[in-house]
Structures are given as C-alpha cells and as structure tokens.
Amino acid sequence: MKVYSPETIEETTKILGKLKGNVHLLAGGTDLVVKVKEGTVLPENLINIRKLPLDYIKEEGNQLRIGALTSIETIHRSKPIRTYAPILSDAAGKMGSPQIRNLATIGGNIANASPAADTVPPLFVLNAQIVLKDQKGSRVIPIEKFFSGPGENVMRRDEILMEITFRKCAQSDxxxxxxxxxxxxxxxxxxxxxxxxxxxxxxxxxxxxxxxxxxxxxxxxxxxxxxxxxxxxxxxxxxxxxxxxxxxxxxxxxxxxxxxxxxxxxxxxxxxxxxxxxxxxxxx
Ligand SMILES: Cc1cc2nc3c(=O)[nH]c(=O)nc-3n(C[C@H](O)[C@H](O)[C@H](O)COP(=O)(O)OP(=O)(O)OC[C@H]3O[C@@H](n4cnc5c(N)ncnc54)[C@H](O)[C@@H]3O)c2cc1C
Structure with missing residues (x-):
C-alpha cells in the first residue's frame, strides 16, 4: 500500500487525478480503519488528508460553511451551530463516544454513505449542499442527490469532499x-x-x-x-x-x-x- 500525506488541496486533487488503482482518503479513520482491519477494504493507495485546511466552521451572511475535516465533537460544541443549526449539534452529541467524536469528521460521516450516519438526516432537513472538488474545479450537490446506495455516493474517484453549506435556521424553527x-x-x-x-x-x-x-x-x-x-x-x-x-x-x-x-x-x-x-x- 502506498501512503500520501498532502498538505494542500491542490496537491491532493493532483494526486487523486494521477493515481491508478483503488484510492482511499483517510480523515478520522473511524470507519475506514475498521474496514481495513476487517479486510473489507484493501487500499492500494491511501491519502491521509488530515493536514488539509478543512477544519473550520464559518458564518457568511445567512449561510454556515463547515469544512469536511471538522470533528463531530467540534460541531457538537460550536456556538454558531448550536445557535443556527441546533438539530445538527444535537445529532453530533449523540454519536459514538467522546473518543470517537474527537476523531470522526463530518466529511467522513457523509462520504462513508451509511444510511445510519447520524449527521445526515439533520443535514437533509437543513437542505445542505455538498461541495466537491477535483483538479479542474468544484461542483455543488444537494445532499439528497449525493447518496446512490448503502456505502455509495456520486463522488468521482478524483474528487474530494471539501465542505458542507446551508442556510442558518430561523429562531422560530x-x-x-x-x-x-x-x-x-x-x-x-x-x-x-x-x-x-x-x-x-x-x-x-x-x-x-x-x-x-x-x-x-x-x-x-x-x-x-x-x-x-x-x-x-x-x-x-x-x-x-x-x-x-x-x-x-x-x-x-x-x-x-x-x-x-x-x-x-x-x-x-x-x-x-x-x-x-x-x-x-x-x-x-
Ligand atoms: C465505536 C464506533 C462508534 C460509532 N458511532 C457512530 C454513531 O453513533 N453514529 C454515526 O453516524 N457513526 C458512528 N460511527 C462511524 C464513524 O465514526 C463516523 O461515520 C465518522 O463520522 C466517520 O468519519 P471519519 O473522519 O472517521 O471517516 P474515515 O473513516 O476517515 O473515512 C470514512 C470514508 O469517507 C471517506 N472520506 C473521508 N473524508 C473524506 C473527504 N473529505 N472527501 C472524500 N472522502 C472522504 C474515506 O475515504 C472513507 O471511505 C462509529 C464508529 C465507531 C468505530
């Protein structure tokens, strides 16, 4: 198995664009490492994306943007998420254990495409959009169009999930x-x-x-x-x-x-x- 540790998005999409054979991105590893240990996933190429600058929660006008590498614990505790998307903070707090929540990322929870992923139903009712990127540019997909089956999504093998965006909830929600x-x-x-x-x-x-x-x-x-x-x-x-x-x-x-x-x-x-x-x- 070949392991890559890029530090920029550009480097990552370049590697993704070039690699032949199967490629797996490693974020928190709480899904992927379990599958590798069970032998259900045998990566030929592993890209460790943990150094990428995708750990953020940003408020922009009436929008919230969450970087794919933001941990579930950070989302649970975030003041803007508690204020403007309390359903997501609540669901994040109900996931796994504190150790899992600290490692697990929101991007991994979505990309893993489990029908039981706990951040996903809240993101559906928030009408979230998923931002994907390859070497040539970005595309935005409504969350309900992202999944194609259990463990399957519409991401191409040369793309990375960058961020999740949605409108802030109103106080009256x-x-x-x-x-x-x-x-x-x-x-x-x-x-x-x-x-x-x-x-x-x-x-x-x-x-x-x-x-x-x-x-x-x-x-x-x-x-x-x-x-x-x-x-x-x-x-x-x-x-x-x-x-x-x-x-x-x-x-x-x-x-x-x-x-x-x-x-x-x-x-x-x-x-x-x-x-x-x-x-x-x-x-x-
Ligand atoms: C003990 C235990 C308890 C758990 N409890 C829960 C629970 O209560 N609720 C729940 O929903 N889940 C639970 N999980 C599952 C897991 O923790 C979550 O799905 C977690 O959010 C996965 O994130 P990660 O960063 O660890 O993903 P990883 O394991 O690193 O990656 C998962 C998949 O997503 C891909 N990926 C990751 N990031 C990106 C990206 N930015 N772009 C493209 N692809 C990417 C990887 O290549 C891999 O295929 C549990 C797991 C364990 C081991």
Whole structure:
C-alpha cells in the first residue's frame, strides 16, 4: 500500500487525478480503519488528508460553511451551530463516544454513505449542499442527490469532499432529532428521524422530515411532511402521521434489527417527538 500525506488541496486533487488503482482518503479513520482491519477494504493507495485546511466552521451572511475535516465533537460544541443549526449539534452529541467524536469528521460521516450516519438526516432537513472538488474545479450537490446506495455516493474517484453549506435556521424553527440504537451510547442507529418545521396558531408549516436507517439511503418522508402541513396540530393528526410514516419507510432486516421493528419505531419516534413539540410550544 502506498501512503500520501498532502498538505494542500491542490496537491491532493493532483494526486487523486494521477493515481491508478483503488484510492482511499483517510480523515478520522473511524470507519475506514475498521474496514481495513476487517479486510473489507484493501487500499492500494491511501491519502491521509488530515493536514488539509478543512477544519473550520464559518458564518457568511445567512449561510454556515463547515469544512469536511471538522470533528463531530467540534460541531457538537460550536456556538454558531448550536445557535443556527441546533438539530445538527444535537445529532453530533449523540454519536459514538467522546473518543470517537474527537476523531470522526463530518466529511467522513457523509462520504462513508451509511444510511445510519447520524449527521445526515439533520443535514437533509437543513437542505445542505455538498461541495466537491477535483483538479479542474468544484461542483455543488444537494445532499439528497449525493447518496446512490448503502456505502455509495456520486463522488468521482478524483474528487474530494471539501465542505458542507446551508442556510442558518430561523429562531422560530422547531426541530427534533431522535435516534434508536442497541444501547444508549456508542450505538449505530437502528432508526433515526430528523424533524424541522414551524408552529403557527396550532398548525404546523414548512415541515421537513428525514429518516435514517430505514432505506438504502437516508430519505425524506415527503408524504408525511405534506400530510402534517397546515392542519390542526392535535392528537388525531399525530396518530395519522405516525401511521403514514410507517408506510413511507422501507426498512430491511439486518444484524441490528428487523424491518417490522424498524417500521414501528419510525412511527413511535415521530409520535413521541410531535407530542413533545406540542407540549413545548406555547398556545398562540
Ligand atoms: C465505536 C464506533 C462508534 C460509532 N458511532 C457512530 C454513531 O453513533 N453514529 C454515526 O453516524 N457513526 C458512528 N460511527 C462511524 C464513524 O465514526 C463516523 O461515520 C465518522 O463520522 C466517520 O468519519 P471519519 O473522519 O472517521 O471517516 P474515515 O473513516 O476517515 O473515512 C470514512 C470514508 O469517507 C471517506 N472520506 C473521508 N473524508 C473524506 C473527504 N473529505 N472527501 C472524500 N472522502 C472522504 C474515506 O475515504 C472513507 O471511505 C462509529 C464508529 C465507531 C468505530
């Protein structure tokens, strides 16, 4: 195996453009090193990208930009993220252990393309954009178009994931991120759900819901979101939304859970989140 340690983006994209055979980028290594140890990935070329200047969180007007090498712990603790994308900070705080969160990067969580990746459902409801770069230039892809299957994405082998951008959330946005794993901590999600919307005069508007680990990629629950839109926010609405979202999910059975359990839990997570939201918003 040949190992490269570039210090600039230009050097990295040049190496990526030249190399033949399989190439793997190493960020925090918390996914890649496990796969190499298991023998499911055998890199011919390994590019260690940890020296690249991609560890940042920047505010630009109404946009936030997060560099691909920003650690999950930094995202969890970041004041701008807590203020303008609290759902992402919350999901980051629910990932792995402190050791994992310090090593793991947001770029690695996205590029790894697991349907259970915890930062991805929040990034769906934030309408995030993914910035990729090769030797010739950059391209921007909406996050929901980035994934093509479990462990698969649309990045070409000569590209690097540079950053994630999205609009700051408004103060009036309501949100929740719920995740169900085998244990309370250090567990990969069996099911996860990100919700964002507004409550006006006891009606939900601007609803967006994303589901993790219930389909080959993270998906939007569009039918459920549409159903919730602009109707009276009462127990009948919550019950029916919980039924519809179970129809929308298409989970598989695997070592972590059965499809039936996952389907029911999607309904339960939505129901619980909506009840908590309803209890927390002051009647207007
Ligand atoms: C004990 C344990 C617990 C975990 N718990 C969770 C959890 O609760 N939730 C969760 O979502 N995940 C969890 N994970 C998985 C993992 O920690 C995350 O997916 C993490 O964010 C991966 O980031 P990384 O920097 O370590 O990626 P790496 O392992 O370095 O890379 C992962 C993949 O992405 C590619 N890649 C990385 N950066 C880039 C880039 N900038 N451009 C292009 N490609 C890139 C690599 O080539 C590789 O294919 C856990 C892992 C372990 C070992």
């Amino acid at each position: 309501e949100w929740f991120f719920s995740k169900l794993g085998q244990r309370k901590a250090l567990a990969i999600s069996k099911v996860s759900l990100a919700f964002r919307g507004k409550v006006n005069q006891n009606r939900l508007t601007d609803v967006s819901i994303a589901l993790g680990a219930v389909a080959p990629t993270v998906i939007y629950a569009q039918r459920t979101a549409r159903f919730l839109e602009s109707k009276t926010f009462d127990s009948a609405l919550i019950d029916e939304a919980s039924r519809i979202i179970q129809e929308e999910a298409s989970p598989i059975s695997d070592i972590r859970s059965t499809s039936e359990y996952r389907r029911r839990m999607v309904g339960a997570l939505l129901k619980q989140g909506l009840w908590e939201l309803k209890a927390g918003v002051s009647p207007d």
